[in-house]
Amino acid sequence: MQKECIDFIQKTIEKYDYDGCVIGISGGVDSAVVAALCCEAIGKEKVLGLLLPERDSAKNTLNDSVDLCNHLGIPYKVKKISKILRKTGAYALKPPASIVPRKIQEKYVKDKWRDLPKEDTFIEDLEDRGNEEFLKGLAFYRIKHRIRMCLFYLEAEQRNYAVMGTTNKTEMLTGFYVKWGDDSTDIEPIMHLYKTQVYELARELKIPDFIISKPPSPDLIPGITDEFALKVKYKDLDRILMKLQKNRDLDDEKPEDVQRVKQILKAAEKRKIRNLNVLGDD
Amino acid sequence: MQKECIDFIQKTIEKYDYDGCVIGISGGVDSAVVAALCCEAIGKEKVLGLLLPERDSAKNTLNDSVDLCNHLGIPYKVKKISKILRKTGAYALKPPASIVPRKIQEKYVKDKWRDLPKEDTFIEDLEDRGNEEFLKGLAFYRIKHRIRMCLFYLEAEQRNYAVMGTTNKTEMLTGFYVKWGDDSTDIEPIMHLYKTQVYELARELKIPDFIISKPPSPDLIPGITDEFALKVKYKDLDRILMKLQKNRDLDDEKPEDVQRVKQILKAAEKRKIRNLNVLGDD
Numbered sequence: 001m002q003k004e005c006i007d008f009i010q011k012t013i014e015k016y017d018y019d020g021c022v023i024g025i026s027g028g029v030d031s032a033v034v035a036a037l038c039c040e041a042i043g044k045e046k047v048l049g050l051l052l053p054e055r056d057s058a059k060n061t062l063n064d065s066v067d068l069c070n071h072l073g074i075p076y077k078v079k080k081i082s083k084i085l086r087k088t089g090a091y092a093l094k095p096p097a098s099i100v101p102r103k104i105q106e107k108y109v110k111d112k113w114r115d116l117p118k119e120d121t122f123i124e125d126l127e128d129r130g131n132e133e134f135l136k137g138l139a140f141y142r143i144k145h146r147i148r149m150c151l152f153y154l155e156a157e158q159r160n161y162a163v164m165g166t167t168n169k170t171e172m173l174t175g176f177y178v179k180w181g182d183d184s185t186d187i188e189p190i191m192h193l194y195k196t197q198v199y200e201l202a203r204e205l206k207i208p209d210f211i212i213s214k215p216p217s218p219d220l221i222p223g224i225t226d227e228f229a230l231k232v233k234y235k236d237l238d239r240i241l242m243k244l245q246k247n248r249d250l251d252d253e254k255p256e257d258v259q260r261v262k263q264i265l266k267a268a269e270k271r272k273i274r275n276l277n278v279l280g281d282d
Numbered sequence: 283m284q285k286e287c288i289d290f291i292q293k294t295i296e297k298y299d300y301d302g303c304v305i306g307i308s309g310g311v312d313s314a315v316v317a318a319l320c321c322e323a324i325g326k327e328k329v330l331g332l333l334l335p336e337r338d339s340a341k342n343t344l345n346d347s348v349d350l351c352n353h354l355g356i357p358y359k360v361k362k363i364s365k366i367l368r369k370t371g372a373y374a375l376k377p378p379a380s381i382v383p384r385k386i387q388e389k390y391v392k393d394k395w396r397d398l399p400k401e402d403t404f405i406e407d408l409e410d411r412g413n414e415e416f417l418k419g420l421a422f423y424r425i426k427h428r429i430r431m432c433l434f435y436l437e438a439e440q441r442n443y444a445v446m447g448t449t450n451k452t453e454m455l456t457g458f459y460v461k462w463g464d465d466s467t468d469i470e471p472i473m474h475l476y477k478t479q480v481y482e483l484a485r486e487l488k489i490p491d492f493i494i495s496k497p498p499s500p501d502l503i504p505g506i507t508d509e510f511a512l513k514v515k516y517k518d519l520d521r522i523l524m525k526l527q528k529n530r531d532l533d534d535e536k537p538e539d540v541q542r543v544k545q546i547l548k549a550a551e552k553r554k555i556r557n558l559n560v561l562g563d564d
Contacts, residue, residue, distance in 0.1 A: 004561070005561065008559075008561045012559045016552065016557065017411070079371075083369050084366055084369045084370055087365050087366045087369055088366055088432065088433060088436060089361075089436065090436060093440070128439065128442060129299070129442070132440075135439060135440050135441065135442055136440050138439045138440075139435070139436050139437075139438075139439035139440045142435065142439060143432050143435065143436050146428075146431070146432040146435065147429075147432055149428070149462060150370065150425050150428040150429055150432065151370060153421070153424065153425065153428065153462065154370060154371065154372060154421050154425050155421075156421075157410065157417060157420045157421035157424060158375070158414075158417050158418050158420075158421045159417065160410060160411070160417055165558075180431060180435065180462060180466040184462040184466065185558065186557050186558065186559065187558075187559045188558065188559065188560040188561065189561050190561070191560050191561060191562070192560075192561050192562030270298065275298065275468050276447075276467065276468065276469075276470065277290075277294045277468065277469045277470065278470040278473050278474075279286070279287065279290045279470065279471050279472070279473060279474050280473065280474030
């Protein structure tokens with residue numbers, strides 16, 4: 001698993017004559033794995049970590065990310081993007097959260113998320129559908145990853161570096177990413193791996209435990225973790241996705257989980273084709 | 283030509299249940315045509331023009347864009363993006379231009395562009411290759427369209443609107459766009475039309491002369507127009523592109539033009555596949 005990824009990164013960097021690569025380090029397992037793979041592929045001095053926290057990032061995001069960069073021995077840059085986001089007007093869409101203690105913020109957001117109409121927020125998100133307040137929430141959180149993408153390229157292009165993607169197969173299949181945000185990259189070295197496989201790889205690569213053990217979260221809205229939004233555990237999600245992919249029997253799976261996964265896959269169709277409709281391309 | 287585009291916009295907006303659309307109005311012919319088509323397709327009150335000028339935009343960009351919106355009768359929003367760009371650090375890559383008169387800026391930039399190594403700047407741009415100063419220039423101008431994309435979605439997502447693309451076939455084939463910038467949209471209604479066909483359509487749609495008659499320019503770097511960068515006239519470029527597409531005889535074309543077009547197409551390969559390399563997708 002490891003060797004295939006490393007070879008792919010090496011080959012692609014060489015093919016396009018990049019002088020190195022840029023990776024957005026989020027403190028999560030996917031970016032940690034991609035960074036470690038890149039170190040193996042092209043040497044750590046050519047791997048630039050970019051740490052772009054903002055107003056609503058979890059408290060440990062920045063520390064964990066710095067610690068990871070130090071663990072890997074890669075150069076990194078920290079840039080708080082709150083001021084940029086403020087200038088775009090995005091923060092005005094949601095009340096300033098910084099004066100409220102984090103725990104209360106998280107509880108408030110979770111309660112709101114649960115209370116939203118139809119009570120199936122992630123499906124509505126995938127379908128860009130909901131009431132006015134919900135749509136504002138979509139615009140509010142998605143611009144964060146898009147602005148990050150802009151900054152990854154600003155740094156990468158100055159150095160003739162590639163922008164590395166960190167999206168895995170589970171996220172890609174379920175639409176768990178921001179269109180023209182974290183999906184907009186030069187090279188995607190783990191998009192063939194399910195989330196649970198990324199964890200296996202993380203262990204192989206000796207990614208530190210403070211990264212591996214924390215609950216995966218997009219870190220865009222306080223309190224919303226991946227599994228909270230997906231409403232199914234990655235372990236179960238991946239197993240069902242694999243069975244669906246291989247046309248295997250689903251009789252021993254919980255019917256409500258299978259139902260949920262199918263519902264997500266259907267709703268994700270819109271985002272999966274990236275919703276780019278080109279006249280003449282049918 | 284007109285009917286096909288209008289039907290396509292109508293059908294796609296309906297299919298995805300959008301409540302309207304957002305278009306970045308640049309003062310150029312492509313966005314004017316797309317805006318006019320959208321008015322026909324879904325009604326002008328559902329078409330929102332976004333005007334996002336910045337420090338280096340041409341003086342008439344904003345006025346022309348406002349005049350066009352008024353001509354079409356569509357609602358519009360103006361937001362200067364200079365402050366956002368300043369916060370990203372992009373402006374620091376190139377000296378502040380505002381104290382220098384525009385004409386001198388333009389001459390300075392053109393001379394620099396011409397003096398760059400290998401004197402074939404657009405090819406180097408397509409290949410992301412050049413000296414340090416040149417690479418800074420790429421990072422500097424590209425982030426402008428990417429930030430615009432972020433803001434188009436910020437407005438669109440709040441309203442359940444689609445983001446309309448304005449890229450034409452000539453631009454798509456020659457790589458004359460910013461990856462993850464003006465190519466990142468929901469619907470592309472003129473990507474099947476060469477630039478010269480977009481002009482025909484503009485006349486059909488009665489786009490005002492102040493839009494049609496000005497030299498096309500990406501309006502990202504003072505003084506750099508499309509034809510200056512491409513080094514071939516659109517009239518000739520499109521005719522050669524069409525002949526190449528149809529495998530027609532090129533004997534009556536100027537050999538240096540044919541050579542130039544082929545060189546551009548080759549260099550554009552990297553950008554055309556959007557350079558997204560996904561392991562397992564071969």
